[in-house]
Amino acid sequence: MVLQVRAGELxxxxxxxxQEPFADSWALPGGYLEPGETLEQSIRRHLAEKVDVRELAHLEQLETRSEPERTPDEWQLATAYLGLVPSDADPRVPDDTEWHPVDALPPLAFDHESIALAGRERLRAKLSYTNIGFALAPGEFTISELRDLYGAALGHDVSATNLQRVLLRRRVLESTGRLRAPGPTGGRPGALFRFRTHALEVTDQFAVLRPPGPARAFVA
Amino acid sequence: MVLQVRAGELxxxxxxxxQEPFADSWALPGGYLEPGETLEQSIRRHLAEKVDVRELAHLEQLETRSEPERTPDEWQLATAYLGLVPSDADPRVPDDTEWHPVDALPPLAFDHESIALAGRERLRAKLSYTNIGFALAPGEFTISELRDLYGAALGHDVSATNLQRVLLRRRVLESTGRLRAPGPTGGRPGALFRFRTHALEVTDQFAVLRPPGPARAFVA
DNA sequence: ACGGTTTTCGCCCCATAGTCGTAAACCTTA
DNA sequence: TAAGGTTTACGACTATGGGGCGAAAACCGT
Structure with missing residues (x-):
């Protein structure tokens, strides 16, 4: 599944x-695994038919579903992946493909609704303790723009003050020194920031039971 | 993979x-998926040949590995699971099966070393922000005993004072009111605690960007 | 009664997050 | 140029929760 913040919504x-089964109903993009192919290679190949995969700033494995009831006729296992596209990209998509708000999904084929909601939860959790925001944000942005991105992805308002302070202290963001020109309505120009790294890092050391020494950063 | 704290070690x-491949070398218990079977049913069935699955206090899916190089001859996908056994259980295991400290693994077949280490990391992370300790601990225990369990699983010392304060505040632990008789060397008898629930709950709301309202507890 | 041992608990410090108010920097319009 | 509106930046204050430490409590043995 591919997520993007578009028009202020996730x-x-x-x-x-x-085709049957579930003809005409909506589904997550995907397809069959070819022999000798990695799951990640396979999902990239199938996604390439729907969206420019170079826009995929992040891709990670979710869960493998194996319930026999999940498909009507033959038994199929499915390994779900979560892909993220930065909000400044507007990839061309085929005619049979559309973006839908995760908060207002149409009826989905198979167990895809459950997978879509699980993917959203994974994203929300990782927004809080990793730097995964880099995969949702443009290369440069103001704190207000980032606040709106986080708000859309998390589904609730966030404070720009806190967001800036926390992400700077964790060294997730760094300042570019440049400013964004104010909009037509005026206002103080916002400072432009960028994510320090575009590789996934865990930035919040879970509280209790912290091992001694400086905070680690490891990939998950 | 099944983990247990034994003799103060994870x-x-x-x-x-x-049999070949990797004859005589050590491997994680598991086996093939039968038609119509759920992955979780399958791993339970295969584990049942090695250990009393009723002792399994927790079982969750890890990752699905699909690299063609992970098996020598034919291409095999593997979905790894993490199972936990409380430290007061001592399940009978067959002759070809043994417990090994995760910190001193023998050479393992396939990519099982990588899987074992990933499972350990998953456990360590969840110990910090969930109540997953219930799957490692006996039904009742003193804080000192729990401190030793956490220390073994995390690989570093933890403070009994902090552990008690944090887990009580998060309502992960509750007091039984009973005391444990002191050992032969004397000492003040320790108060006995138990985990309030034996179902997995996320207990630490990741810091930043917390939604308004009281802390939720949701299953992951 | 008196050390030795283990557990418990209160106290203080510190790091980090949340809230709020004010100042700064820009626009448009008069 | 001045004034009012808008947006961003930033400091001050508060609240929460974890870490460390030492004293007190409760048991053992001699």
Missing amino acids: QVLLWQRA | QVLLWQRA
Whole structure:
């Protein structure tokens, strides 16, 4: 599943199935695994038919579903992946493919609704303790723009003051020194920031039971 | 993979392969998926041959590995699971099966070393922000005993004072009102505690960007 | 009664997050 | 140029929660 913040909402890329089962209903993009292919290679290959995969700033494995009831006829295992597209990209998508707000999903095929919601929760959790925001944000942005991105992805308002202070202290963000020109309505120009790194790092050391020494940063 | 704290160390259950490939080397217990079977049903079935699965206090899916190089001859996908056994259980295991400290693993077959280490990291992370300790601990225990369990699983010393204060505040632990008789060397008898619930709950709301309102507890 | 041992608990410090108010920097319009 | 509106930046204060430490409590043995 591919997520992007579009028009102030967290949206997911869906395509309309042409064939049975679940003809005409919406589904997450994907497809079969070819022999000798890695799961990640496979999902990238299938996504490439729907969206420019170079826009994919992050891709990680979610869960493997194996319930026999999840598919009507033959038994199929499915390994779900979560992909993220920065909000400044507007990839061309085929005619049978559309973005839909995760908060207002149409009826989905198979167990895809459950997968989509699980992906949203994974994103929300990681926004709080990793630097995964780099995969949702443009290369440079003001704190207000980042606040709106986080708000859309998390589903609730966040404070720009806190966001800036926390992400700077964790060294997730760094200042570019440049300013963004104010909009037509005026206002003080916002300072432009960028994510210090575009590789996933855990930035919040879970409280209790912290090992002695400086905070580690490890990839998850 | 099955983990248990034994003799003050975090140990993993391994069995010695009798057949090629990797004959005589150690491997994580597991086996093939049967048609119509859930992955979780399958891993429970295979584990049942090695250990009393009723002792399994927790079982969760880890990651699905698909690299073609992970198996020598035919291509095999593997979905790893993490199982936990409380420290007061001492399940009978077959002759070809042994517990090994995760910090001193023998050479393992396939990519099982990588899986074992990933499982240990998952456990360590969840110890800090969930109540997953219930799956490592006996039904009742003193804070000192729990401190030793956490220390073994985390790989570093933890403070009994902090552990008690934090887990009580998060309402992970509750007092039983009873005391444990002191050992032969004397000392003040320790108060007995238990985990309030034996279902996995996230107890630490990741800091920043917390939604308004009281802390939620949700299953992951 | 008196050390030795283990557990318990209160106290203080510090790091980090949340809130709020004010100042700064820009726009448009008069 | 001045004034009012808008947006961002930033400091001050508060609240929460974890870490460290030492004293007191409760048991053992001699």
